[in-house]
Amino acid sequence: MEKKTPLNIGLDILDNPDIVQYNEFRFISPHFGFVNSFAKLKSSLIVLDQPYRIKEGRVAIIKQGCARVLINLIEQTFEPNKLLLIVPNSILQITEVSPDFDMQMVAMDNDFLLLSGKDDFFTHLSQLQKNIILSLTPQKNKQFLSYFALMWDILQEPAFHRETMQHLLTSLLCNIEYLAQNNNQKEQSCQTRQEEIFQRFISLVNTYSKKERNVSFYADKLCLTPRYLNTVVRQASQQTVMDWINQSIILEAKVLLKHSNLLVYQISDELNFPNPSFFCKFFKRMAGMTPHEYQNSK
Numbered sequence: 001m002e003k004k005t006p007l008n009i010g011l012d013i014l015d016n017p018d019i020v021q022y023n024e025f026r027f028i029s030p031h032f033g034f035v036n037s038f039a040k041l042k043s044s045l046i047v048l049d050q051p052y053r054i055k056e057g058r059v060a061i062i063k064q065g066c067a068r069v070l071i072n073l074i075e076q077t078f079e080p081n082k083l084l085l086i087v088p089n090s091i092l093q094i095t096e097v098s099p100d101f102d103m104q105m106v107a108m109d110n111d112f113l114l115l116s117g118k119d120d121f122f123t124h125l126s127q128l129q130k131n132i133i134l135s136l137t138p139q140k141n142k143q144f145l146s147y148f149a150l151m152w153d154i155l156q157e158p159a160f161h162r163e164t165m166q167h168l169l170t171s172l173l174c175n176i177e178y179l180a181q182n183n184n185q186k187e188q189s190c191q192t193r194q195e196e197i198f199q200r201f202i203s204l205v206n207t208y209s210k211k212e213r214n215v216s217f218y219a220d221k222l223c224l225t226p227r228y229l230n231t232v233v234r235q236a237s238q239q240t241v242m243d244w245i246n247q248s249i250i251l252e253a254k255v256l257l258k259h260s261n262l263l264v265y266q267i268s269d270e271l272n273f274p275n276p277s278f279f280c281k282f283f284k285r286m287a288g289m290t291p292h293e294y295q296n297s298k
Contacts, residue, residue, distance in 0.1 A: 027155045030111040032165060036152050039102035046280070047298075051093040051254050058086040059172065061144050065101030069094050070208045074245055076133050081141045083134045085176055086099035090287045091251055104148045106169070114166045114172070134179050147172050154268040197222060198236035201229065202244065211272050215241045240254075253279075257295045264291045 014185045025041055027034045032058075033292055036040065046052070052071075059173060066079040072088065072095040078084065078101075088091070088109070088272075136144065154161055204218050212218070218241060219226040233241050256267045267277035 007114050028151075030160075030162060030275065031109050032169075033107040034105075034151060034155055035103075035105045036148075037102055037174050038105065039100070046094060048094055048097070050258060051091050052259065053089060053255050054086065054107075055088060056107045057088050058084065058105055060084040060086075060103045061141075062100045063145075063221070065098040067094060067097040067101050071132065071200060073251065074242065078133070081136045081138070083136055083141075083144055083179075085131070085132050085134075085180075091249070091255060104145075104152075106148070106151065106172075107171060112166060112169070114170050116224060120212075127199065133224050134176070142206050144172075144175075147175075152219035194236050197224070197229070197232045201233060201241070205248045209245050210252060213242075213245050213249070214281065218245075238264050246282075246286060250283065253283055253291070254287070254294065257291055264295075267291070 023036065023046060025037045049097050051116070060078075060083070062078050062080050062082045062084070064080055066077060069076050069078060070091075072090055075095075084103075091221060154164055154168075186187065201221060204221055208217070215226040216228065219229040222229060224232075233239065233244065237244070252271060253267060256262055256270065257264075260267075262270065265276040268276040271279065273279035273282070280291055283289075283294070287294055289297070
C-alpha cells in the first residue's frame with residue numbers, strides 16, 4: 001500500500017478559514033505569508049504541549065508578552081526585543097504562553113527568495129547562528145518593526161506587489177544574516193568546547209534520529225569516542241545521548257500521530273522500528289500512553 005503524505009503546517013493550511021479566522025490580520029499566498037497580529041487571530045490550530053512541524057521558514061518579531069517554546073528539542077523563550085528565524089521543517093512545541101503575547105510573522109519558501117548563490121538561505125543562515133533567537137538593541141528592534149510595518153502597508157494595496165515584497169525580504173534577511181554572523185562570533189568567543197560539542201550533537205540528532213539510534217554513529221560524526229560523547233552530553237544537559245535520541249524519536253512520532261493521515265503501522269515503518277508492536281511499547285514507555293490513546297487525546 002502506498003504511504004500517504006504527512007501533513008505540515010504550511011501556508012496552504014493557514015489559508016483555511018475553518019482553521020484560522022479574522023483574515024484582516026493576515027495575508028496568505030502560495031509561497032509567502034504575513035501575520036500582522038498573532039494575538040488577534042482566532043485559530044483552532046495551535047494546542048499547548050502538542051508538537052507541530054512547520055513547512056516554510058519563518059521570521060518573527062515579538063511585540064509583547066512571552067512564550068516558552070521547544071524548537072527541535074531545545075527550549076527557547078519568546079519575549080519582547082527578540083527576533084526569531086526558524087528554518088523549514090522545524091518541530092515546535094508551545095509549552096506556555098502569556099495572555100498578552102503578540103508577534104508579527106512572515107513566512108516564505110525558497111522559491112520566493114531572490115538571494116542568488118544561496119539556494120537554501122535558511123539552511124545557510126542556521127549554520128551561522130545555532131541560537132535562532134536574536135536579542136535586539138532598542139535601535140535594531142525599531143528598525144525591524146519598521147520592516148514589518150512597511151511590508152504590511154504594501155500588502156494592504158489591491159494588487160500583490162510580488163517583486164517589491166521579494167526585495168524587502170532580501171533586505172530583511174541580509175540584515176538578519178549580518179546580526180547572526182556577529183552573534184555567532186561572540187558566542188564562539190565565550191562558548192566552551194563542551195557546549196560546542198553539545199550543540200553539534202543536537203543538530204545531528206535532529207537530522208538523523210529517524211534512522212540512526214546508535215551512540216557510535218553520532219560519536220563518529222563528531223570524531224569522538226562514544227564514552228567521551230556521553231560524558232560531554234551528560235555534563236552539558238544532565239541527560240544521556242540515548243535520552244536525546246529517544247526524545248527526538250518520540251517528538252517525530254507525536255507529530256505524525258497528530259498531524260498526518262498515516263496509520264500506526266505506517267508510522268512505525270516511517271520511524272524505522274522493527275515492527276508496530278515494538279513501536280507501541282516504546283511510545284507507551286516514553287509518553288505514558290499508547291499511540292492510539294495519544295492520537296485520540298485533545
